Amino acid sequence: MRHAYSVETVRAAERALMERLPEGALMQRAAAGLAVACCDLLRRNGRVYGSRVLLLVGSGDNGGDTLYAGARLARRGAGVRALLTSPDKVHRQAMAALLAAGGQVLGGPPLGALGPVDLVVDGITGIGGRGGLRPEAAELVRAVTAGHVPVLAVDLPSGVEADTGEVLGEAVHADATVTFGTYKPGLLVDPAAGHAGALRLVDIGLAEELPDRPDLEALQYADVAALLPVPDAGSDKYRRGVVGVAAGSERYPGAAVLAVAGALRGGAGAVRYAGPGADAVIARFPETLVHPGPPSRAGRVQAWVAGPGLGDSSASAEAVADVLAADVPVLVDADGLRLMDAAAVRARTAATVLTPHAGEAAALLGVGREEVEAGRLAAVRELAARYRATVLLKGSTTLVAEPGDAPVRVNPTGTSWLATAGSGDVLSGLTGSLLAAGLAPRDAASVGAYLHGLAARRAADGAPVAAQDVADAVPAAWRDVLA
Structure with a gap:
């Protein structure tokens, strides 16, 4: 599992580690790892010896590492030049080391005389940077990267917010980022994550000083495999769990079909459908147990999914209220998010999972969509606290949060081809099925998002994909994880 920690926590861990190490040892560890990453990038396009490297050097330890x-x-034989963005605050010992090794230090940006460059190393600001690049630094970055030169960021791209993933001004767009000791939240959460490129973690011995509970975490294959429900010899369809789906309408019958498609592939033993789309569902999936509704009369279930394609009729609102009154875990998505009563959600004793996209999250919070997209981490935490529910915030970075102090989970899978009609319906059914199979709400949401994203990658393979293709690819993604 990948873990990410706040700047304050990282700083405290670094101070504790430096007390046990010789002076300067921690910076040398970071510099060694950074140099290896630079060499790897240079070898991809040629060789290290004779290559031309430009360092953009800011103040403090980040500049010293660079x-x-x-x-x-x-x-190693590279031609190295350093442009100092804050000459009066440069790390003096590190600058002396570069000069002694044959490198050059440029006090200002004589941009017209730089000539060809094979690699730019961004060491302008570190994890303590705030508010985007200063205008002069932004102009410098634009000038030296105008020719599509590869950029390697040191610890995180300069100009992004390490703790929140926000980008509050101009920031470096890196092809790769080398980060030290642990991941920082901004490297995993958009929009900042979109500036980081490929991530490389350098071990500098910080793990022993970090607390057990991170601020963010991202599941990996082994974590997901350990959570997947697997039937045993004594299982039957009811012991494996039954998921109910209240979705679809006369106008949107396809939403019911897609939610059921996801639910059938999510690990529960059976799927009950309650609603006006029964004919469309049974025609596509004859194994589904169908009922015209209301949901409470459809039969016993271990979890409900409510909302996809319900529309805005009074009958739809009654169906959502009926589901929320059930004493089982409930997932609410799409139209259900508009129709649900917030007080009823907060009053529930069984688990509730909300799965909004940015627009729906903005409506639930009473803010503009752009505010959610710019501050996804803050938004998902606020939603979880306000509604006392587990929240899966969909988007370029899908986040899962629950009330309390548990780490927010960041989903590492997916593809931009998932931005297609009905893909969220599949995710809802898949996640609801995992709830019915017995997974805790945070785990069900995290595993559902992981499998959904992995299935989308397989189904798309670089080309457009439809929601049903994603549902059909879930079993293969499941097998990939277990293998």
């Missing part, structure tokens, strides 16, 4: 790494590259 200069010491540059010294190592210079000793």
Whole structure:
């Protein structure tokens, strides 16, 4: 599992580690790892010896890491030049090391005389940077990267917010980022994550100093495999769990079909459908147990999914209220998010999972969509606290949060091809099925998002994909995880 920690926590861990190490040892560890990453990038396009490296160097330890790494590259035969964005605050010992190794230090940006560059190393600001790049630094970055030169960021791209993933001004767009000791939230959460490129974590010995509970975590294959429900010899369809689906309408019968498609592939033993789309559902999936509704009369279930394609009729609102009154876990999506009564959600004793996209989240919070998209981490935490529910915030970075202090989970799978009609309906059914199979709400939402994203990657394979294709690819994604 990938873990990410706040700047304050990382700083405290670094101070504790430095007390046990010789002076400067921690910076040398970081510089060594950074230099290796630079060499790897340079070898992809040629070789290290004779390559041309430009360091963009800010103040403090981030600039020191960059200069010491540059010294190592210079000793390997690279031509290394450093542009100092804050000459009066540069790390003096690191600058001396670069000069001793044969590198050059430029006090200002004589951009017309730089000539060809094979790699730009962004060491302008570190994890303590706030509010985007200063205008002069932004102009410098634009100038030196105009020719599509590869950019490697040091710890995180300069100009992004380490703790929140926000980008509050101009920021570096890196092809790769080398981060030290642990991941930072901004490297995993959009929009900042979109600036980071490929991530590489350098071990500098920080793990022993970090607390057990991170601020963010991202599941990996082994974590998901350990959570997947697997029937045993004594299982039958009811012991495996039954998921109910209240979705679809005369106008949107396809939403019912897609939600059921996801639910059938999510690990529960049976799917009950309650609503006006019964004919469409049974025609596509004859194994489904159908009922015209209301949901409470459809039969016993271990979890409900409510909302996809319900529309805005009074009967739809009654169906959502009926589901929320059930004493089983409930997932609410799409139209159900508009129709649900907030007080009823907060009053529930059984688990509730809400799965909004950014627009729906904005409506639930009473803010603009752009505010949610710019601050996804804050939005998902606020939703979970306000509605006392587990929240899966869909989008370019899908986040899962629950009330309390549990780490927010970041989903690492997916593809931009998932931005297609009905894909959220499949996710709802899949996640609801995992709830019915017995997974805790945070785990069900995290595993559902992971499998959904993995299935989309397989189904798309670089080309457009439809929601039903994603549902059909879930079994293969499931097998991939277990293998």
